Amino acid sequence: MSDEFKVDLTQLASFGRVLKKSVSDLENARKALSAVSVEQVGTARLDRACETFQERWKYGTGELKELIEAVDEGVEKAALSYKELEENLSKALKKMHDTAATNAGER
Numbered sequence: 001m002s003d004e005f006k007v008d009l010t011q012l013a014s015f016g017r018v019l020k021k022s023v024s025d026l027e028n029a030r031k032a033l034s035a036v037s038v039e040q041v042g043t044a045r046l047d048r049a050c051e052t053f054q055e056r057w058k059y060g061t062g063e064l065k066e067l068i069e070a071v072d073e074g075v076e077k078a079a080l081s082y083k084e085l086e087e088n089l090s091k092a093l094k095k096m097h098d099t100a101a102t103n104a105g106e107r
Helices: 009-034 044-106
Strands: none
Touching (some): 009 044
């Protein structure tokens, strides 16, 4: 069964970091756009479009951040659960092995 189902704890942790970085990158891009002026963009119409985009994505990135934080929290909890399961299973198997070895020596 262990060949059929494997959880890579390092990959889970990496996934969490990627999620957090994606939100940070999106927020940084949105903030950089807010610093652009009409003189830099070219036209008042384009500047208004950038402002509209900025306002919409300010809300959107906030929503994404909350969702990604929830997913990341779930990933962290899952990784911890898998790690604890692995440790407990290892201890139980070692105990079974030690008990079997002791019982075999008594015969």
